[in-house]
Amino acid sequence: MPSSVTFSNESVTVDQGNGNRTYNGTAFNTTLVDQKPGSTTTPAFDINTGNLILRGGSVRTTETGTYVVNGAFLDYNVYSPSGTTVTTGTLQLTQAPNPSGGVRDFSLTSGTTDLIRLVNTAGAGYTLQVTFHATYQENGTGIPSRANDTNTYNARFDVVGTQTPAPTINPNTIQIAADNNTTGTSYFFPNNPSATPQYPNYTFTSSTNAGGVQGAFDINNGQLRLTNTTVATTEAGTNTVTSVVLYYRTRLASSGGGAYQPITLTQSGPTVGGTRTFVIDPNSTTNVNNQPNLIATPAVTAPGNYVVDVYYQANGVNSTTGMTFSVAYPPTGSYSAFFTVAGTPIATTIWTGAFNDDWFNSANWTNGVPDENKNALIRDLGAGVNVPYPNINSGVVVYVGSSTNVAYDNTNSGPAKVRNFTMGGTSQAQRSIARLVKGQLQVFGDFNNNYNSFVQRENTIIEFAGVSSQDNSMPALASNPVTQVITGGTFERVDISGGGKKQVTGVMNISESLNFLTPDLYAAGQPNVVRPNPVTALAANAGVLYTDVSVAPPLSLPAIVLADRGSSNANNGAQINGETDLSFLYGYVTTSRAQVGVNDPRTFGNIGLDITFTGVNAPGKVDVTRNTVEAYSPVVGKFGIRRIWGVRPADPNTNNGGLQATMVFHYRDSETRNLNGSTTTMPGVGTIPEANLIAFVSTNSGNTFGALGRDGAVDVTNNRLTKTGVTAFATFTLGDQNNPLPVRLTAFDAKRFGKNALVTWQTATELNSKGYEVQASTNGTEFHTVAYVASAAPNSTKLTNYSYEDKTSYSVNTVYYRLHQIDLDGKDAYFGPRTVNFDGKAAASTAVAYPNPYNANDELHIAVESNDAGKGTLRITDMTGRTVREESIELNKGLSDMPVNGVKELKAGVYMVRVTLPSGETKTLKVVKQ
Structure with missing residues (x-):
């Protein structure tokens, strides 16, 4: 019996700009596809904004005999007015359910093609040609065959306009810093051939001559950091660049490569004429150590010659079509530079547990017991493996091994020591374990405890003893290298010694105490405390423990968490001891105290804020935080010290008359200097005389403050300030009574308002106030007054709202607004700036x-x-x-x-x-x- 496949019910669906239209095959074969009315001013398709989207079509196949159709497809071609092929393609159609009697219906359910995006010149008489075909098998088996529809459907369309140039990406420089240089050197790309040095084929060198190799970087501590880059992008029409990513990798010179690592860049300044400039996040470039160290990348494992490859990718979107695009530089491949690594890698020993669980037994390690010059790796031994993990029992007379029940004498073991300590694993369910059971563990390098699987028992000490001779006083701290990196974990007693900056990248929960081992603490004769050896730290410098307060909370904010009262801390709560101007916690610490009562003095872990609630109401649980990285400077020239507290009582008793307390604020001398920087974290040149310090409180996250004052003079000997009768509990800091933090403005903002900008502000109180100048700038530095708004009343204690609509037509997309407040006596203050973006249709x-x-x-x-x-x-x-x-x-x-x-x-x-x-x-x- 003859077999065949026939086609019928052909149709083509296109979107002409503001809605789909479906043509049957015959109608499509005679049509002129015009842009739908209302899409543009012309019936033709604009080459930049027009939409002629082929959304597919539908077809019916009829099979006879032994043939079985198993797929249908729409084939399309676009021809230019001169007859040359612009593009060709195929869209697979989807079969409708429940075919009957050999009849099958197919239509497009996914996949579209925007034809105007494929046209690069205007012209009348472009042709869209559509055909259909099906695949079939005899009896549903064997190699599929193709059946073509004998009909071909053609429609004509016109394109007008001049094509907007495609977006471009043009990196100018890349900045690399060798040997912990804080600024680095700018290397140029081939688009700037007259500049030197050029990045491609450049060889980076070190001043250390590591391993006897001149100019080589030491494999253990060499510094070659990618610190910055400058990239310009151009755009026009409706194509907008939304991001630029720098991709980099290191590899052996003889290797083909590996995975690239991304760094998403930040736009610097406003968009000017479609040109944007991108750089590495300006907030992170203030510290060279925050950027990738190319010597410390996974590919660098042994001495040798290495290559660092880089390329850039700009990503964006067409606001008309919603389609995304990417542009790479260079268009293919990458640019490469070279460096040499020498030296002997620090030895690593791996726990095997071959004999028992004793840390000090060399038979349990692949390369002997760890020490201050040897790294240790505790691998995840896997499920079902009957091998013990290590237990540290240092200075213990009798230790009974868990797997052998044999007694060991560790009386003379001294503290356990290790350089880099890594707890292996891939998840909370698959991780290694190590336990500090008795005595002390000294860590001289990095502590990698990503899954919190290190266990510290009560009455033991873990000491982070990395040695450095760096001076940790502000502002030098920002540029000092990181001596140790600590991922965090759950600890009992933590000691800090040796000097340098020790960075906590996660959450460090402490049950007993955090001690900075200055000479005073060494002299106190604390049991089991061993002074770091060798002693090369500065006098009275145990080091700085640092947490990055710029990381977004709540899940990833690095922090020190001090435990509440409990058995492990003699019911005193975890405490911080030994902070000085050279050894301190530089970052974020938080603690909670439950059941705080009236006339119940609390020091909240000795974090520098003592509170005694003195009223008739008790606060219950109280949460207290301290931040010693940032200093408030909400208006020009007015700033607080580099110490901010947050106090949050669980029960504010607002329906019962509220709370009242006496508060004692402690501070360090260095926190009153190097203030008024360009950001809250940057050092500046401002200083607050200690005798001028008073307390301030803010209930709106540091936007404005209320002056609490102080009782009596500041205790400048003990760095202490007391204030009684405090009734508001929120954000506290210390500031200058002669140059107080702003106490009037509670809100200031500027937003786009159609074609204009709406500038709004709110005051809680006004004292001797004359009025406000609304000032604008097109570059963020040079401001001019666009309006003057008089104060509603010179003196007021009620909320007052102000607004001004700026109808000025600006030639740039981004405008900066600030507020100039003027008093009747001539005193003034500036607030802002705030930015308004006028890009896009109003x-x-x-x-x-x-x-x-x-x-x-x-x-x-x-x-x-x-x-x-x-x-x-x-x-x-x-x-x-x-x-x-x-x-x-x-x-x-x-x-x-x-x-x-x-x-x-x-x-x-x-x-x-x-x-x-x-x-x-x-x-x-x-x-x-x-």
């Missing part, structure tokens, strides 16, 4: 909420720009969709600025505000109640 109407977020002390306002005057509505819903507030509003043509009633009483959370305009148009805003 909405005809818009709405803005301010301040946002807001709290119970703020007055929430809605500013609305409407094309029509008349009545509207305002509805507020919570995140479950429940309406919590609804009211009618009267809107002006143009700007309307109005308070929102009844929102101070709402619970903290996220709410949606829906504004309906007189025209029926709606605007939806998200506001946050803190």
Whole structure:
């Protein structure tokens, strides 16, 4: 019986700009596909913004005899007006369910092609040609065959305009720092051939001549850091660059390579004429040690000649089509430079547990017992393996091995020692274990405990004893190298010695104490404390323990966590001991104390804040934090010390008259110097005389402060300041009574408002206030006054909201706004700046909420720009969709600025505000109640 496959019901579906249109085959074969009305001003397709998207089609196949169709496809070709092929392709169609009687229907369910994006010149008479084909098998088996539809469908379309140039990426320099140089040298790419030195084929050298090899980097501690780069991108039309990534890798010169590591760059400054400049995050480049050390990458494992490869990729999106793009530099491959590594790698010994669980038994290690010059690796031994993990019992007369029940005498073992200590594993379920059971462990290198599998028992000591002669006083700390890296974990007693900067990259939970082993603590005769050997640290310098406060909370914020009262700390809570100006915790520490009562003095782990609640109400549990990296400087020239506390009582007793306390603030001398930097973390040149210190409190995250003052004079000998009768508990710091932190402004913001900018601010109090100048800048440095707004009253103690709509037409996309507050007596202060981006098309109407977020002390306002005057509505819903507030509003043509009633009483959370305009148009805003 003859067999065949026939086609019918052919159709083609295209999206012409604002909706799909389906043509049957015959109609498509005679049509001129024009841009849909309303998409552009011309019926032809604009070469940059037009949309002619082939979304596929549908076809029916009919099979007879023994043939079975198993697939159908749409084939397409685009021909230029001159008849040359522009593009060709195939889209697979999807079969509809339940075929019957040999009839099968196929249609496109995924996969699209934007034809205008494939055209590179304008012209009339482009042709889109579509055919269909199917694959089939006889009796459903064997090699598939192809059956072609005899019909060919052609449609014509026209393209107009001049194609916008494609985005480009143009790296100018890459900066590499050798031997811990804090600035590094700029190396240029081939696009700047007159500059030297050139990065491609450059050889980096060290001044150390490691291993007798001139210019080689030491394999153990060599420094060759990728510190910065400068990349320019260009764009035009609707193609927008959204990110640039630098990819780098190291490899042996004789090796083909390996995986690249990415560094996402940060845009520096505004976009000017479609040109953007990208650099490595400016906040991280302040410390050269935060950038990748090419000597410490996984590929560098032995002496030899190495290559560092780099390339760049700019990524973006077309705002019209939504399609993404990537542009690489160089277009293919990468650029390479060279360096040499020499020296003898530090020896590593690996735990085998071949004999028993005794750390000090060399038979349990592949390369002998670890010491201060030998790394130790505790591998994950795997499930079902009956091999013991190590137990450290140092200075113990009798130790009974867990696997042999044989008694060992470790009386003269001394403390366990190790250079880099690595706990192996890949997850919480697959990890190694090591236990400090008795005595002391000294770690002289990095401590890698990624899965918190190191166990420390009570009454033991782990000492981070990496030796350094660096001076840790501010501001030199920022440029000092990291002596040790500690991933964190759960500890009892932690001692810090040796000097240098020891960085905690995770969370360090401490149950008993954190001790900086200055000479005073050595002299105290603490049991089992061994002074670091060799002793090369500065006098009175045990080192600095550092946590990076710039890492985003809550999951990844490195922190020191001091435990509450318990048996392991004699019911005193974990304590910090021995901090001096040269040895201290530089970072973030937090602790909680439960059941804090009235007249119950608490030092909160000796973190520098003593609180005794003296009123009639008890706070219950109290959380306290301390940050010694940042210093507030919310307005120009007004700043606090480099120490910030957060106090959060669990029960503020606001319905019972609140809380009251006496607070004693402690500080270090160096925290009163090198202030007023360009950011909260950067050192500056500002100083606060100790005698001028007073306490400040902020209830809005450091935006503005209330001056608490102090009782009596500052105890400059013991670095202590006391204040009684404190009733507000939030964010505290110390500042200068003669140059106080801002106490008037509670909010300041600037947002895009249609084609204009809306500048808003709110004051809680005004004293002797004349008014405010709204100032703008197109470059962030040179400001001019665009408006003057007089104070509502020279003296006021109530919330007052101000706003100004700047209708100036600027020639740049980014405008900077700041506020200049002027007193009647001529005193002034600056706030800001805030940035407004005018890139993209402006909405005809818009709405803005301010301040946002807001709290119970703020007055929430809605500013609305409407094309029509008349009545509207305002509805507020919570995140479950429940309406919590609804009211009618009267809107002006143009700007309307109005308070929102009844929102101070709402619970903290996220709410949606829906504004309906007189025209029926709606605007939806998200506001946050803190």
